[in-house]
Amino acid sequence: MPIRQFQAQRMHAPRDFQAIANQPVCVEIGAGKGKHALLFSGQNPEKQLIAVERTREKFLSMQKQHGLEGQQNLQPIHADALPWVVHALFPAQVEQFFILYPNPEPHNPAQRWLNMPFFEFLLSRLKTGGQITLASNIPDYIEEAHQQLIEVWKLPFVKEVIPADSARTHFEIKYLERGELCQQLIITKPEGCTTRFDDFQPLQGQTAAAAE
Numbered sequence: 001m002p003i004r005q006f007q008a009q010r011m012h013a014p015r016d017f018q019a020i021a022n023q024p025v026c027v028e029i030g031a032g033k034g035k036h037a038l039l040f041s042g043q044n045p046e047k048q049l050i051a052v053e054r055t056r057e058k059f060l061s062m063q064k065q066h067g068l069e070g071q072q073n074l075q076p077i078h079a080d081a082l083p084w085v086v087h088a089l090f091p092a093q094v095e096q097f098f099i100l101y102p103n104p105e106p107h108n109p110a111q112r113w114l115n116m117p118f119f120e121f122l123l124s125r126l127k128t129g130g131q132i133t134l135a136s137n138i139p140d141y142i143e144e145a146h147q148q149l150i151e152v153w154k155l156p157f158v159k160e161v162i163p164a165d166s167a168r169t170h171f172e173i174k175y176l177e178r179g180e181l182c183q184q185l186i187i188t189k190p191e192g193c194t195t196r197f198d199d200f201q202p203l204q205g206q207t208a209a210a211a212e
């Protein structure tokens with residue numbers, strides 16, 4: 001893969017980090033107030049979902065609603081997803097990642113998920129046949145990600161228009177009400193796909209210094 005290598009060993013553990021077991025999980029990144037996380041875990045009781053959100057107020061809102069609804073298979077986490085993924089997840093552990101309406105980063109294209117070296121690390125945590133759903137209301141964001149999938153990551157995907165009556169997340173509802181085109185890429189990790197992180201075990205809360 002031509003992209004610069006992600007420096008996983010430099011990631012410090014998130015504050016109050018707690019390790020997880022090496023069992024199949026789904027992971028939502030940037031879960032916001034948790035609407036999708038609560039819906040998905042309710043509709044898929046056989047799946048375990050971890051919903052990671054960096055912004056405190058949004059995380060607290062998700063946590064509060066989770067307290068009311070009580071899904072046993074949902075674990076909300078307050079953390080930046082990059083260090084959390086590096087410290088918590090095992091290779092090929094994840095069945096599905098959800099990245100729904102990520103920040104568009106208009107002034108910082110290098111911070112968009114498929115432009116980041118971190119994406120290779122994310123791919124290493126996905127099991128063969130596992131999927132990443134990336135949704136956006138910004139056609140250029142989807143188009144750029146589409147190109148990255150072909151030119152850099154060389155992964156199979158499908159592109160879908162999200163139906164006008166879909167209501168998975170707060171942002172999705174807002175954008176569809178405004179009549180905006182919302183699309184998603186569903187990316188699959190194919191058989192035989194390898195990354196430079198396939199043997200990288202989770203740092204499990206060690207500091208970077210201790211891990212080196």
Ligand SMILES: C[S@@+](CC[C@H](N)C(=O)[O-])C[C@H]1O[C@@H](n2cnc3c(N)ncnc32)[C@H](O)[C@@H]1O
Nearest residue numbers: 030031032053054055080081100101169170171
């Ligand atoms: C535009 S909002 C979308 C929220 C939700 N997915 C929705 O569709 O309603 C993007 C969210 O991603 C979160 N976020 C951005 N970068 C993140 C990161 N590195 N780790 C965890 N959350 C992140 C932001 O705090 C924000 O809540």
